[in-house]
Amino acid sequence: MLENTLPVLLARLDFAWITTFHILYPPLTIGLAGMLFVGEALWMRTDDEYWYRLTRFFERLLIVNFAAGVATGVTMEMAFGILYGPFSQAAGPFFGQVLGYETITAFMYEAGFIGLMIFGWGKIGRKMHLFATFNVALSSALSAMWILDANSWMQTPTGVELRNGVFHITSLAKALLNPDVLYAFPHMLVASYELALALVGAISAWYILKGRHVAMFRRSLRLVILALVFVAPLQVWLGDSLGLTVARHQPTVLAAMEGHYDTYNPDGSVNTSWKLLAWPNAQNDGTVWSISIPHMLSLLETHTWSGKVIGLNEFPADERPPMLIPFYGFRVMVACGLGMVLVAFWGAWLVYRRKLDARAGGTVWFLRAAVAAAALPYLGIWVGWWTREVGRQPWVVFKIMRTAEGVSHMSVIEEVLWLGGYMAFELTVWGAVWWYLAKLVRQGPDLDAPIPVFGGVDPEPERAGAGGVRETPKAEWPAPPGGIHASGAR
Structure with a gap:
């Protein structure tokens, strides 16, 4: 088949490599921005220094992750034109509008407010700073909405018709509100919050296990557990709802995900058995x-x-997606989702029993599980995306444009060179990001920096330093019970 020619496979491999690494960063930015807003709001409401220190600590992680997302995102958009030139030209009337909306309503919007959030401590009003943090969270979610909208349109294209090699929009509303996006976007958005919660929970559990700042990170861990009790089951429900949409609009994708080849017969000769494990034949x-x-x-x-x-056998052989990746990818994704539900309710039980303390023997295993659980949402997002993209094959726009028609006409040597360049770039960014994130986590929160006084109004102006930051002696800070500067192991 034309789809299995080496240039087409290399183009798919190139883009798969780029998206696999890029998708590490935006979901964490989305979820972590929301958590920063919650942490800052708790600080404003309670004047509890713990929440301020936690917010500033996790803000540093967001900044590094945000920069990596921008760098790899630009690379991904460049790859569209390089690897999928004919598709980019054909889908330009729709994709151009969607990416334009994303740039105006999300990317530029986010870029402005993230500057206020990072550099506005002590320079703008306290409520204005919280408003900036809220807008970073909102704009990052809007960015995901537009990107998911474009990808969902490739899964369930509506509101367009292909004429003379170009997709002409017949109804922008139908194109934007295509069937897939109605569940795919909430599913991805909740996955982003689940990822951020899992990472914050893992870091908090690690600090508690190490006996560092226990009183402070126990608060963030409790908050994570409370949120996950709702978020983790919600994600499972959204995944099931998206599966019903796939069954209705992309039966070949569902059949590949389930390894289901023969359609159910009422006489019982073929039943709808669910394959727990399976291996496809060569045909x-x-x-x-x-x-x-x-x-x-x-x-x-x-x-x-x-x-x-x-079943897959209801469709022509050249319209069937490969089974292996969608089949096992879907199962790994489900296992990750259920694993997060288990961790969430385990933690909730410990909070209810007031045993969330490293000195309690049974809790140590939960804390270790919470650290390991940070990998589950990452893995779930990865395999979920692979399932989604491989399951759509051999179409770049489902049932309308085949992948072989959308790839650029490049030689094998050119595509290998691009793949080598992308691999080197993405691995460099990935290595630098995780090295620096690990360094920040090892360093821990800055407990010595003075707390900013917002809006330039200081009740004790003689102690105000540059930028409206009051050089308050540590002894005068309102310390929560147990003290914030000790190890907190109480």
């Missing part, structure tokens, strides 16, 4: 072996005992 028209649970697929996808679930 991609059946499995070599499988471990199945009868009727379970019907219950999962139609919520009935014997509902119809279309």
Whole structure:
């Protein structure tokens, strides 16, 4: 098949490499910005220095992550034109508008307010600074909305028609509100918050295990657990709802995700068994072996005992996606989601029993699990994205434009060179980011920096330093119980 020619496969591999690394950063920026807003709001409401120190500490992590997201995002947009030139030209009337909306309503919006958030401490009013932090959180979510909208349109294209090699918009509203985006965007947004919660929870648990600033990080861990009790189950429900949308509009994708080749027959010769494990044959028209649970697929996808679930063999061989990555990627994603639910309710039980302390023997295992759980949302987002993109094959725009029609006409040597360049760049950014994030975590929060006085109004102006920051002696700070400058191991 044309889709399996080496230039097409290399173009797909190039773009897969770029998106796999880029998607590490925007979800964390979205979720962490929301958490910074909550942390700063708690500080304003309580005047508790713990929340200020935690907000400034995690703000440093967001800055590094944000910079990496911008660098890899620019590379990804450049790759569209280089690797998928014909598709970029054909989809320009729609993609151009969506990316333009993203630039104006999200990227430029975020760029302005993130400057106020980072550099505005002590220079603008306290409420204005909180407003800036809120807008960073909102604009980053808007950015994800537009990007998911464009990708969802590739999954369920509506409101356009292809004429003379160009997608002409017949209804912008239908194109923007395509069936996939209605659940795909909330699913990705909640995944972003779940990722940030898991990372903040892991860092907090690590500090508690190490006996460093225990009283402070126990607060952030409690907040994470409380949020995850709602967020983790919500993410599982959204994933199930998105699966119903996929079943309705992309039956080939669902069939590949479930390794389901033969459509259910009422006479019982074929039932909708759910394959727990399976391996496809070389012809991609059946499995070599499988471990199945009868009727379970019907219950999962139609919520009935014997509902119809279309199999891959209902479609021409050249329109079937490869099964292996969607099948196992989907299962890993589900396992990650359920793992986060387990960790959330485990932590909630410990909070309820007032045992969230490193000195309690049973809690140590939870803290270790919380540290390890930081990998679950990352892995879930990765395999979820691979499932989504590989499942759409062999189409770049589902059922309208094939991937082979959308890739640029480059030689194998040119594509290999681009792949080598992208690999070097993305690995360099990835290595630098994680090295610096690890360094910041090891250093911990800055407990010696003075707390800023907002708006330039200081009740004791004789002690005010440059920039409206009051050089308050540490002894005069309102210290929470246990003291913030000790190890906090109480």
